[in-house]
Amino acid sequence: MNYRRDYIIIHHTGAEEKNAHQVKQYHLSKGWRDVGYNYIIERDGKVVPGRSLEIPGAHTRASGMNYKSIGIALIGNFQNHRPTERQLAALVDLVTCCQQKHNIPTTNVLLHREVPGAHTLCPGRYFPAGELRLNLTDPAHLWCVQVGAFKNKERALDFAARLRNLGINAFVVER
Ligand SMILES: [Zn+2]
Known part of the structure; x- marks a missing residue:
């Protein structure tokens, strides 16, 4: 089955994991078939692919987003501190590429807490949403x-x- 991905949802992991592997181990320990996110960005900006887009995600239950979005998580708890500059730079590149591939407008790039029906602070109060949006571009204008x-x-x-x-x-x- 093919799931159209019309949104991109940004998360923090909310914990201070060492790396993407640790996030995955945690999700597997809950009995999930894979890590819940489609991509994880480590502190040094390394992008680690997670769950395949061929199956539903496990990151945003609200508004049925697991079936129609790409879930990207940055490691850290941004209720306490900002993401690293390398994480933010990698996020811009990754979101931009996903926008191009799936033809997703910048207005459909949402923080987890912006999803209607979601009751969460994710990705935390120090996540610089305005900065991110300033750096995004609608898909028609990209060079890949x-x-x-x-x-x-x-x-x-x-x-x-x-x-x-x-x-x-x-x-x-x-x-
Ligand atoms: Zn979240």
Whole structure:
């Protein structure tokens, strides 16, 4: 089944995990089949792919968003402090790429707490929402960098992982 992704929802993890692996272990310990988010951004700005978009997410129950959005979580509790500058820069790149791929307007990029029906402070009071929005662009005006095209998903994931190890925030999109 294919789920159209018309929204992007921004979260903090609300905890001070070491890395994306720890977030995933926590979600698996709750009996979930994978981490609930589609992407996790670590403190150093590294983007770690999470749950496949081929199945519903497990991050925003309100308004049925698990079925129609991409969930991105930044590690940290932003009720207590700001995200790192590297996290914010990586978030802009990742959101921009997702907007392009799924044709999502900036008005549909929401904080978790902005989703109708959500009762949460997520992603925390120190998350700089205004700054993020200033840096986003509607999909029609983007220039994307393509570095490879693969028939095999594993090879594409491996190639993206190698680029991330070089400090380039590459991620895989399906076309
Ligand atoms: Zn959230």
